[in-house]
Amino acid sequence: MAALLDSINSPADIKHLNPAQLATLAEEIREFLIQSLAKTGGHLGPNLGVVELTLAMHYVFNSPQDKFLFDVSHQVYTHKILTGRREQFGTIRQPGGLNGFMLRTECEHDCYGAGHAGTALSAALGMAVARDLAGGTEDIVAVAGDAAFTNGISFEALNNIADQTKKLIVVLNDNEWSIDRNVGAIARYFHKVVTNEHYQQLHRLSKRVVEKIGGKTAVNVMRRAEEAAKGMLWPSMLFEEFGLDYYGPVDGHNLPLLIETFKFLKTAERPVLLHVLTQKGRGFQPALDLTKKFHGLGPYDPETGKTAAGQQTWSEAFATTLAELANMDSRIVAITAAMPNGTGLDLFRPIHPKRYFDVGIAEEHAVIFAAGMATRGFRPVCAIYSTFLQRAFDPIVHDVALQKLPVVFCMDRAGLSGDDGPTHHGLFDIAYLRGIPDMVLMAPKDENELADMMKTSFTLEGPSAIRYPRGPVVGVQKRPAQVLPVGKAEVLADGSDVAVLGLGHMMPLALELAARLEGEGYSAAVINPRFIKPIDRDTIIRYAERVSAFVTFEDHVKMGGFGSAVLEVLEEVGSKVPVVRVAWPDQFIEHGKVDALRKKYGLTVEAAHDQVFPMLTSRRRSPLLAG
Numbered sequence: 001m002a003a004l005l006d007s008i009n010s011p012a013d014i015k016h017l018n019p020a021q022l023a024t025l026a027e028e029i030r031e032f033l034i035q036s037l038a039k040t041g042g043h044l045g046p047n048l049g050v051v052e053l054t055l056a057m058h059y060v061f062n063s064p065q066d067k068f069l070f071d072v073s074h075q076v077y078t079h080k081i082l083t084g085r086r087e088q089f090g091t092i093r094q095p096g097g098l099n100g101f102m103l104r105t106e107c108e109h110d111c112y113g114a115g116h117a118g119t120a121l122s123a124a125l126g127m128a129v130a131r132d133l134a135g136g137t138e139d140i141v142a143v144a145g146d147a148a149f150t151n152g153i154s155f156e157a158l159n160n161i162a163d164q165t166k167k168l169i170v171v172l173n174d175n176e177w178s179i180d181r182n183v184g185a186i187a188r189y190f191h192k193v194v195t196n197e198h199y200q201q202l203h204r205l206s207k208r209v210v211e212k213i214g215g216k217t218a219v220n221v222m223r224r225a226e227e228a229a230k231g232m233l234w235p236s237m238l239f240e241e242f243g244l245d246y247y248g249p250v251d252g253h254n255l256p257l258l259i260e261t262f263k264f265l266k267t268a269e270r271p272v273l274l275h276v277l278t279q280k281g282r283g284f285q286p287a288l289d290l291t292k293k294f295h296g297l298g299p300y301d302p303e304t305g306k307t308a309a310g311q312q313t314w315s316e317a318f319a320t321t322l323a324e325l326a327n328m329d330s331r332i333v334a335i336t337a338a339m340p341n342g343t344g345l346d347l348f349r350p351i352h353p354k355r356y357f358d359v360g361i362a363e364e365h366a367v368i369f370a371a372g373m374a375t376r377g378f379r380p381v382c383a384i385y386s387t388f389l390q391r392a393f394d395p396i397v398h399d400v401a402l403q404k405l406p407v408v409f410c411m412d413r414a415g416l417s418g419d420d421g422p423t424h425h426g427l428f429d430i431a432y433l434r435g436i437p438d439m440v441l442m443a444p445k446d447e448n449e450l451a452d453m454m455k456t457s458f459t460l461e462g463p464s465a466i467r468y469p470r471g472p473v474v475g476v477q478k479r480p481a482q483v484l485p486v487g488k489a490e491v492l493a494d495g496s497d498v499a500v501l502g503l504g505h506m507m508p509l510a511l512e513l514a515a516r517l518e519g520e521g522y523s524a525a526v527i528n529p530r531f532i533k534p535i536d537r538d539t540i541i542r543y544a545e546r547v548s549a550f551v552t553f554e555d556h557v558k559m560g561g562f563g564s565a566v567l568e569v570l571e572e573v574g575s576k577v578p579v580v581r582v583a584w585p586d587q588f589i590e591h592g593k594v595d596a597l598r599k600k601y602g603l604t605v606e607a608a609h610d611q612v613f614p615m616l617t618s619r620r621r622s623p624l625l626a627g
């Protein structure tokens with residue numbers, strides 16, 4: 001029974017609570033999160049770390065008049081609970097339920113959507129300048145995690161803030177973790193600040209002062225004491241150099257201190273950065289014990305934290321294959337942008353520690369870093385989710401392809417990603433890569449072919465990209481990897497009425513459609529394209545001379561996808577054979593379960609059959625079988 005929490009339906013409901021009640025409410029929220037997310041899954045660790053921070057923000061400021069932004073916004077569950085969505089919270093990341101991130105269309109308190117890191121400070125500055133131009137007085141508060149500061153956009157914003165506005169509150173939520181341990185000089189800098197003995201003493205002092213006298217005086221005392229300390233310790237705090245008044249680090253779980261500090265910061269006449277120290281996974285021992293701090297996960301046992309054991313994933317198949325190939329090829333190096341676990345590279349790291357690089361949340365840098373290594377004879381593999389690789393489109397063109405450098409892009413989560421929704425679906429990579437000269441673009445039908453494509457990539461003199469989905473592999477018997485003939489499709493079955501092409505992991509749908517049409521008396525060819533670019537023109541043209549229709553299946557948007565590439569080949573040779581393109585429509589696809597969304601949007605055998613069958617019956621073909 002969460003007596004207090006059950007009475008909270010808007011931020012107004014917490015304004016009258018006393019410190020003891022607020023502390024109780026924080027614990028009720030924490031327990032509520034643990035129990036609810038055990039059923040739905042979600043970003044438990046990050047959200048357990050910001051319960052008090054979010055409560056203090058809603059206690060001092062007035063959302064939605066005041067604007068709250070959260071970087072990535074995977075840590076907004078308490079915000080959602082406090083802003084009228086407590087009763088819906090059990091639907092988070094579920095079909096038709098709450099989105100797992102901030103979503104402007106979901107609630108007036110969600111002022112800025114996200115899902116990709118590094119955007120909060122820029123968007124907050126935009127809102128602050130818009131406010132200033134409009135003569136507004138609202139507060140803009142941007143919460144960004146320590147790893148968000150490893151993203152270049154955050155520093156592009158920092159470079160601008162002090163020039164553009166006098167009123168902006170940035171909260172650095174420092175839990176020393178990204179999804180994995182945070183990396184790089186920024187992480188070490190933060191660590192140095194927060195572990196410095198003088199700051200520990202200041203902490204104890206400021207905590208006592210605030211608890212004793214509270215209010216503006218307390219924070220001023222803390223400020224002056226820290227000024228003195230800084231003079232001794234840090235000739236110039238990083239953020240002060242950017243023109244923001246730096247406060248902290250303060251205990252991000254000390255509600256009275258946070259409230260007094262925010263009350264003080266409301267009066268600031270310069271942009272400020274408040275450095276708060278929080279604990280990712282706070283209040284849930286399994287999260288604190290585990291190395292990944294329960295960043296993002298599926299349903300789990302709320303007592304033990306155990307999740308269901310799964311099959312081998314495409315990520316694991318990728319990483320184990322890469323480790324094997326790297327055993328035989330010392331040129332191979334692996335690069336991740338803060339996603340070692342998600343990409344599977346945490347399996348590669350212990351085997352080849354010197355050839356593993358986590359560059360932080362910095363996809364553009366990752367690609368250019370890879371380009372630099374490639375100029376020196378290495379074979380860099382950038383393991384970056386399809387959606388996050390969107391960040392690095394220009395470096396792929398400008399730094400890699402233009403210089404024809406042999407960088408390999410292994411795009412995990414290509415296709416619908418499911419629960420994370422439109423910010424994470426990998427539905428655009430064929431469109432954004434296919435037009436790049438010299439790019440070899442591949443999609444494997446199973447994990448053996450993934451290994452073939454990886455091995456093939458290392459024989460190429462230019463860039464290549466391999467797309468594969470989130471989730472379990474096909475489960476085929478492992479065989480030695482082989483180099484593929486570039487640009488050659490694999491004809492799995494011949495046929496003269498219809499040619500069905502299943503791209504990558506959509507091959508099962510192609511096989512099922514072909515079997516159904518064969519059962520109806522039609523002769524159906526089944527083709528595994530393997531190469532999106534260079535596309536196998538000869539095979540397509542050969543079948544265009546025989547069949548009445550093509551069907552393409554791809555886990556990608558229709559616009560500019562593989563089906564479009566087939567159409568282009570047919571157009572070039574003047575063929576009028578129709579192509580049924582089974583792909584995602586020209587819109588953003590909501591979060592949900594993959595099978596249900598495929599059914600909703602027509603990426604099914606049934607839908608394909610309904611479209612192609614009339615083309616077969618109406619185009620002079622009669623069933624082969626008599627009777």
Ligand SMILES: Cc1ncc(C[n+]2csc(CCOP(=O)(O)OP(=O)(O)O)c2C)c(N)n1
Pocket residue numbers: 046049071072074075115116117118144145146147148149173175177178179280337338339361362363388391
């Ligand atoms: C551009 C981009 N790259 C990678 C990710 C994957 N990602 C989501 S959250 C996260 C770590 C964020 O760490 P931090 O900002 O410290 O927040 P915390 O989870 O610790 O609260 C990463 C790498 C992303 N969302 N966006």
Ligand SMILES: CC(=O)[C@@H](O)[C@H](O)COP(=O)(O)O
Pocket residue numbers: 072074115179295296342413417420424470
């Ligand atoms: C918030 C974020 O961007 C990551 O945590 C992402 O949700 C991970 O996705 P996977 O669960 O597919 O690895």
Ligand SMILES: [Mg+2]
Pocket residue numbers: 145146147173174175176177178182
């Ligand atoms: Mg962090």
